[in-house]
Amino acid sequence: MSADRSIDDVVPRETTWTTGTIITKEQPTPDQVRLRLHVDDRQGHDPGQHYVVRLRAPDDYTAQRSYSVASDNDDPLVELLVERFPDGEVSGHLADVAEVGDVLEVRGPIGRWFRWDTRTPAVCLVGGTGVVPAVSMLRTARRLDRRDLLRVAAVGRSPEHLPYAAELARAGALVAYTRHDDGDRPRGVPTAEELAPLAAGAEVAFVCGSPRFVALATPLLIGAGVDPTTIRVEQFGATG
Known part of the structure; x- marks a missing residue:
């Protein structure tokens, strides 16, 4: 990955669903969980962008949620912080059920408006x-x-x-x-x-x-x- 690039240097590609494996899971507070994922076919991201995480039930029912990326683009893993909401389908699963080694459906990076180009004050x-x-x-x-x-x-x-x-x-x-x-x-x-x-x-x-x-x-x-x-x-x- 490039060590010095900005939004102007990026040719946007359409994001598609891929998989992310949970490498580490930490709960800094009872209501937060920090996940670090290895994302297959990962695209580089700019600071401010986010990923969508999608959960799929055995009957193919799905629920999804967007989470901002905390990691730098040069980090080999994608770091997400999840706040656990009461009755939250996705956040509850990620906080209480998901384990290291689990594979999640993810899509990203997403977002062109809310990202910093690293050159503008x-x-x-x-x-x-x-x-x-x-x-x-x-x-x-x-x-x-x-x-x-x-x-x-x-x-x-x-x-x-x-x-x-x-x-x-x-x-x-x-x-x-x-x-x-x-x-x-x-x-x-x-x-x-x-x-x-x-x-x-x-x-x-x-x-x-x-x-x-x-x-x-x-x-x-x-x-x-x-x-x-x-x-x-x-x-x-x-x-x-």
Whole structure:
């Protein structure tokens, strides 16, 4: 795989269903599972893209769900983080039933709108499991030594509930907790004033999280000086 490419260098190919074998499975919290897959006939991905995972019952009933990729393109495995939703057919199976060695039906990478080209100055405001695409962006920026082009603010309830919290902090992200004081920073979402230095010079902004988070985050970025026409939004919920 190329060590230095951008969206402009990619000739998109139609994605088709293939198989992904679970190589590792971790549950960082009771409601989250981190899967690392070996994907057959894998195509390279750009940070911000996602995969669809499809489950098939013996009677051929299927259920599917989309999950953002956390890994860098140079990672030999595809890393997905799954949030377990109550009564979630796919997330429940992946969290409670799936085991290392299981083979899943997958399709990807998918998404041309919500991906970073690694060359455009960008800011991310992400919340909860919506941090996943920003993690992929940060890992890619580190590998390409383009960390000066990407700034991230991540919001979670507490360190125990925010995926990749330690990695985000090590990468220099602004990490804010809504139910936990963090050093000198009191609990609460970032203010527009806090976001302004991160947003300065950004030519594209990424917002990812629940509908409630998106409704909060987008006005904050605009208040921080981000041109609303540059904001790209990806939101998720229990039913996708």
